[in-house]
Amino acid sequence: MNVAIQRTSDKATNRRGQRSFAFPQRPPLKSTFTVAGPLEGKGPLGQHFDTVLTDTYYGERCWEKAESKMLKEALKNCIERGLGHEKAVGLVFTGDLLNQCIAGSFAVKDLSVPHLGVYSACASFAEGLILACMAMEGGFCSSAAVGVSSHHDGAERQFRFPTELGVQRPPTAQWTTTLAAAALLDLGGDDDASSNSSKGPWIRITGATVGEVIEMGIKDPYNMGTAMAPAAVDTILTHFQDFNLRPDDYDLIITGDLGKVGSAIACDLMASRGYPVADRFDDCGLRLYQVGTPDIHSGASGTACSAGVFCAYIVKGMQRGKWKRVLFAPTGALYSPVSYKQGEPIPAICHAVALEVSG
């Protein structure tokens, strides 16, 4: 079987169950761009990032401004690489973890593009891709860009403690990544005549499953993999059931970012539900840093973790033939320091996006 989700041109069949959708035009990925922090640049994907910063300030006087600048550069370069000029893009979706999503708002304020902010925490990139596909399939634009960002130091001081305090974190904790990543979808993207980006093979989004918010009582902000694993399992199971698929319809099923702790839980839960995935399972949180890097603990996290791994690992692996069909399932922990301090548990969400290579 070459494709997991069958192509259809029948609009009435776009919907496959309450939460799953096929994209008949299979929007192709035209270009990506990543701006990575210094630690991320030293990791296993370092050589695959487009820009690696030498320090975490990026010439700005605070981390929040640095994050905005990283996201702006990622979006601007991604759109320019794919379409020639940023004003040529149809819609731009952004997402980030900063209070009131300021990284995205400040990133696009000089770009003159139609802007829609999304929030699914670390699953925001997947939400953006899904909404971009829906807008393109609906005939509202022929191209759309999705850009997300996170910054370790900005996130730590906002969610936990200022990094200058050097507070020790438990082994279940994950490391918020300093990274911005953008992807451009373009319905004309596989038309060689109009393309000024690299030629195929083309990576296309064939379908998606939108998440429900799942909350299982986990209250520890240093153990988000455990909080998010049930949401990942819920969405991936729903995806399989809605499209009548099995794990081996995909060459790679990659969540993000559950880390070591959450990945093990997700694989166990999937097997217990009759869908063993361990032989083709990976997690974006396990790809960004070398094993044994101090303080990374359970793995990477942050809105840009799954997006950065998408651009620098999944896309490049699909382009060189490593995987043909990938289920990309970013996860997000939908809490805030306020809800945590008020004793509330950590709800989570996972949106899944099906990717396939075509020649």
Next chain:
Amino acid sequence: MNVAIQRTSDKATNRRGQRSFAFPQRPPLKSTFTVAGPLEGKGPLGQHFDTVLTDTYYGERCWEKAESKMLKEALKNCIERGLGHEKAVGLVFTGDLLNQCIAGSFAVKDLSVPHLGVYSACASFAEGLILACMAMEGGFCSSAAVGVSSHHDGAERQFRFPTELGVQRPPTAQWTTTLAAAALLDLGGDDDASSNSSKGPWIRITGATVGEVIEMGIKDPYNMGTAMAPAAVDTILTHFQDFNLRPDDYDLIITGDLGKVGSAIACDLMASRGYPVADRFDDCGLRLYQVGTPDIHSGASGTACSAGVFCAYIVKGMQRGKWKRVLFAPTGALYSPVSYKQGEPIPAICHAVALEVSG
């Protein structure tokens, strides 16, 4: 002329310029539901809210939990009113001002609905309506709900000072409203046989214009009307130009929430650009409270201000024939206390939604 935006069944013409879109199926509004705070209940729209709370805690021990509960009740009742059961809805979009959008995430965690978080600050309701229409037009769902919320006391302590301090605010300041509002769009909504909500006239969304982020150097968080007025003018002008319309193609052009200060600026700017709107202009921030209510100053604000006025004022006015064609243009200030304290200006956005009554 009966309709402002002409109906078209040609998918290729969905796009009217870079930022403006026609919705050929004209998604009808099926139901709404509002949960208002005590002060809002005493205002001129008090009798039009579905629920009015007697205190700002709604039986919870903190305002953030109260806001989530308000949003949950608004969404649940709105969907039940329109579709019978909340699980029958296709997609649910939520937006709020709390850090990491926790009002929305916690509101839907017990509802078992596909969830997509949006963020355009106080313009989030319009963003949700636009994305809901795009998803419906693309064939991905036949119904979608949009719910937003804000809470005065939660917002004040997050953005400015705890309300217990009684800090005096200048006359340009606006009053964040305590309110949750939800609207359900349903493509089968005008089919009387399937309808268990009130019968027509039907209010339909015919088109929309997505905002760009505009920043004009305003840095005063007590003067957001001034910060947002240029974004409103930019989006409304773009709407007129993209659809080749004039102000008198609408019976009402209502921004939200510019307040007294921002409304005057917006009208002046529109006139100076050759599109005088003052004779049919209103602002959602001017509708929620009685003139002269202490501390309201320039008017109402908050994510739920424009949404609450939409449900309790615009929709009811259109239903009883007061206006046939309305341009609803909520505005949002895309800043955070962090960006403000770092000396950054306040970027703003406005998304416009065109509404028409049909028999």
